[in-house]
Amino acid sequence: MTIARQLRRRRKNELAREVGVTPAAITQYELGQAKPSPGVVSKLALALAMPVDFFRIGHPEEKTTPAHFRSLRATTQLERDEVIAFSKLAMRFVTAIERYVDLPVIDLPREDLPPEPTKADISAIAKNARKSLGVESGPIPHVIRLLESHGVVVLQLPNGSRRVDAFSYWHGSRAAVFMNPLKDDKPRSRFDAAHEAGHLIMHRDLEPGSRITENQAHDFAAEFLAPTEEIIHELPRTLDWERLAILKRRWGISIKALAYRAHSLGIYRDTTYRRAMVTLSKWGDPEPYDIGPRETPILMTKAMEVCRDIGISRDVLTETAGLAESIVDQILAVGIEERPKVDIFSENANRSHSSEI
Structure with a gap:
């Protein structure tokens, strides 16, 4: 009963009001200190959109x-x-x-x-x-x-x-x-x-x-x-968006994460990292250079x-x-359908961000 109530985002007092019992009764039902009548069980099932048998079968x-x-x-x-x-x-x-x-x-x-x-x-x-x-x-x-x-x-x-x-x-x-x-x-x-x-x-x-x-x-x-011993040799020493886009596709890591990694490894100075974050903030979410649908x-x-x-x-x-x-x-x-893959170097994919690059 607790699981069903939480699944439907109901507070105890709200559920009690819908079913016609006291909040204390709901607490007692959930703790196993009292047993609801068949009529109350039916009301609970209706209020929580669950089959009556859900409350009868012990798991x-x-x-x-x-x-x-x-x-x-x-x-x-x-x-x-x-x-x-x-x-x-x-x-x-x-x-x-x-x-x-x-x-x-x-x-x-x-x-x-x-x-x-x-x-x-x-x-x-x-x-x-x-x-x-x-x-x-x-x-x-x-x-x-x-x-x-x-x-x-x-x-x-x-x-x-x-x-x-x-x-x-x-x-x-x-x-x-x-x-x-x-x-x-x-x-x-x-x-x-x-x-x-x-x-x-x-x-x-x-x-x-x-x-x-x-x-x-x-x-x-x-x-x-991306282990440090590998990625440290691939990260660009300057703020090179096209190179970061290549690494995004290769490692499956966002440009933001790559910039953060470059900063944490001492490749980017504070000023370079801040400039990268400002640009990425302007671009918004999602960031450019789409590399395909999420993993499922x-x-x-x-x-x-x-x-x-x-x-x-x-x-x-x-x-x-x-x-x-x-x-x-x-x-x-499965969730939302997978989107078609986009070539990160296509003219259309990059056009809206060409001024930053």
């Missing part, structure tokens, strides 16, 4: 670690509760699939941070993670597929608030990452996935939400996507194909998980 919840949100100040508690509730239902569906299909074994490395980790410590962890996941050198072709192949469940959130970034947690022994499909940008999706991988690898036992852990995940993602997960699609091949229908999985069809639709949704 033990796997223990989860706290979710790492990019910025707690950027989102409301209701927004966070909503996406966490959705994620719990999504993982319930994944558990139903795992009754019939063997998903890839989770084999993410686990790193224990020293008491006061330095940037060098984080870089070493990122390098070890690349090696552990089978990436020796060069760009990672597809970050999300790499994580999925090593047992991470990556799913997309329903189209909702732009303020909710990707987040991650451990659901029992399974690592889970949830992406926002409204962030329709390839470099952004790759960085978000790498950022969450950093949390899963480094911060399993740490409380989320601190600026320190978020900065550590940022540093991890930067090194994970495929593991659940493949798992559903296996289920169909062995005679396990979607209806069976839905019933096993005790979910509404509409919820399953959202769990399995």
Whole structure:
């Protein structure tokens, strides 16, 4: 009941008013201290747009670690509760699939941070993670597929608030990452996935939400996507937009991130970096030189194909998980359609920014 209420962004007093009971009664229902009558259950189902059976079928919840949100100040508690509730239902569906299909074994490395980790410590962890996941050198072709192949469940959130970034947690022994499909940008999706991988690898036992852990995940993602020993020789020594565009396509990293990396590595002076940020701010979001659609997960699609091949229908999985069809639709949704790729060096693609270049 708590999950359903949070999924629909209802406060207890609001739900109590809709159903015709007291807020204290709602609290008692959710804590298992009182049992609602059949009539109240029907009203709850109607108010929360869930089937009555959802409240009748008991599902033990796997223990989860706290979710790492990019910025707690950027989102409301209701927004966070909503996406966490959705994620719990999504993982319930994944558990139903795992009754019939063997998903890839989770084999993410686990790193224990020293008491006061330095940037060098984080870089070493990122390098070890690349090696552990089978990436020796060069760009990672597809970050999300790499994580999925090593047992991470990556799913997309329903189209909702732009303020909710990707987040991650451990659901029992399974690592889970949830992406926002409204962030329709390839470099952004790759960085978000790498950022969450950093949390899963480094911060399993740490409380989320601190600026320190978020900065550590940022540093991890930067090194994970483009190791210093490689990218430092490729970054231009001057503010060369065309060269940065080439590196954006090669490494799948935004120009903004590349400029930040050049500054952090001492290649760009403060004045050069500020000039780059001013120009990028004028260009707005999305930045120029589109390199194609965002990365999307495929593991659940493949798992559903296996289920169909062995005679396990979607209806069976839905019933096993005790979910509404509409919820399953959202769990399995691909999201917004992929946009056609654009040649970053085409005349039309660059025309609007030619004066800056």
